[in-house]
Amino acid sequence: MTQGRAILAGCAELLSQTGIPDVQQLQKHGALDIILADLKGIRLMVLGRRGAQHPVGSNLESIIRLQKKPVMIVPEAFSVPSRVMFAFDGSEESRRNLRRLTLSPLLQGMECHIVMVNGDAHTLEEAKRSLQSAGISAISRLAEGRSVTVALCEYASDNDMDLIVMGAYGHSSLRRFFIGSNTTAMLEQTRVPLLMLR
Structure with a gap:
């Protein structure tokens, strides 16, 4: 849980540096399908590509299959696309x-x-x-x-x-x-x- 909070805080800091002041941080635990069902109000889910031990995170495919909203998968270094x-x-x-x-x-x-x-x-x-x-x-x-x-x-x-x-x-x-x-x-x-x- 501590690692998850640190990751969320780091993401919030990066977003605030780009001019996005109001960042909602939400850390949940449990079955993936139940967690995703609780996130009905989102319009876009952004996920990091890399897992702790694999180039593609272990939950990434499951999330994409279960999530009915658009999902953006980003590498560690991201820049605004043109x-x-x-x-x-x-x-x-x-x-x-x-x-x-x-x-x-x-x-x-x-x-x-x-x-x-x-x-x-x-x-x-x-x-x-x-x-x-x-x-x-x-x-x-x-x-x-x-x-x-x-x-x-x-x-x-x-x-x-x-x-x-x-x-x-x-x-x-x-x-x-x-x-x-x-x-x-x-x-x-x-x-x-x-x-x-x-």
Whole structure:
């Protein structure tokens, strides 16, 4: 508990240094699903990527799966993003997330790269136009590769992206069991902050 309080105090101090004066600190213990159910009023959950003994924290995937609100996963050193990559696959979930982004102030003033791996160029251009119609500076890129995760990570690295926005765990649990999850792979492979939309 002492370590948890120290971490919260450190986070509150960092936030106050950036001009956010009123920081609510809440430390809870117990079953993860019960803790998350108590946090109904939150709009965004921000979590550190690194666990005590693993590059990706042990509770991170469980939280992302259980939490129905957006979750931002950040590395230890974080800076305010100016270039964002939206991973778009043309699915209905991805289109819903695109609509959410066009209604949100999140991307305003940022350069948004909408990236689709091995997809349809026409679908990608429609998505780009949706962002532009909302006043968002958008660039579309069709990436190629056998691995969606590798293609997205390479694009983010090659183009100095500050933030990656993507849907989280959009496929069935059976599909994830047999072929894996792009969400899990992105958590493991990229060092860029991730905003997971649910």
